[in-house]
């Protein structure tokens with residue numbers, strides 16, 4: 101595989117584009133507006149700068165990586181890709197629309213992968229005429245740092261598609277782990293109930309935000325407490341995942357905490373909006 105297209109230049113899309121370009125691939129990065137794309141490229145440049153500052157790469161290497169990323173607000177730019185990795189908003193209808201469009205634009209052998217946190221790969225595949233070439237390629241945040249790619253097989257995903265995505269994950273310096281297609285896969289089926297429970301503990305006044313995070317950091321050796329992690333992931337993303345779990349399993353144990361719903365209603369989305377359980381400088 102040579103030509104990679106990443107769709108969505110937000111938290112995850114810019115990290116996937118960064119990592120693919122740093123692994124030597126030519127990357128097309130697509131989002132809905134030029135302003136968002138500019139912000140994505142500047143985020144990638146400043147994240148690469150961390151390595152320059154630490155003497156792990158030269159400014160020339162940083163520029164060469166950024167130079168391998170072609171940004172475009174035209175979905176047609178995905179046409180020549182070997183694989184498209186979708187990282188747009190966690191919304192079933194938006195993803196289904198996009199997969200149907202990509203099916204029309206790209207070559208039939210092109211793999212259509214989704215970075216979804218929870219949505220059914222089988223449903224996305226059914227929006228295309230190539231369900232055997234559709235797969236989940238679930239990177240973790242921050243992508244340049246976290247080594248896991250959860251690779252999700254839809255009901256129709258072929259062994260060949262699985263193998264090619266497994267190889268690509270390794271070429272990107274990641275460790276792929278195979279998972280079947282059920283709501284939230286493994287990562288978020290296990291992670292989100294913990295985050296939701298931490299939000300319930302705050303909502304019920306069991307402890308302060310700092311105390312809840314402190315218990316999990318110092319007591320369980322988590323690198324971030326669950327409320328800090330929720331802000332880092334995005335509260336809208338957390339809520340969308342919990343809704344998929346709740347609806348997918350029909351089990352009230354996944355019901356999102358009303359405090360999470362209220363914060364998302366207020367536009368308090370965590371780090372990306374400047375306010376979540378904590379406050380951040382924009």
Ligand code: CAA
Nearest residue numbers: 147150217239240241242244245246287288323324329333
């Ligand atoms: N891009 C590039 N490099 C980055 C980076 C980024 N966005 N963020 C951090 N780094 C690098 C730093 O430069 C540093 O590099 P060196 O080791 O070379 O010095 C290294 O990562 C560690 O960073 P820091 O020293 O700044 O900070 P830290 O030690 O506190 O680590 C962290 C930061 C890696 C984010 C750590 O806090 C952590 O692991 N947090 C938990 C993250 C996590 O759980 N992610 C999964 C979320 S769930 C998900 O992604 C799935 C889903 O569907 C919701």
Ligand code: NAD
Nearest residue numbers: 108109110111112113131132187188189190216217241333
């Ligand atoms: P985000 O809100 O930061 O970014 C989403 C981007 O997609 C935005 O820039 C938006 O303009 C763009 N977009 C929306 N619709 C589009 C379309 N039709 N075409 C092109 N671009 C479009 O979201 P994110 O946190 O990067 O999440 C993206 C995906 O990755 C979601 O499916 C999410 O569940 C998943 N994910 C998120 C995390 C996380 O920690 N945030 C981790 C793993 C996976």
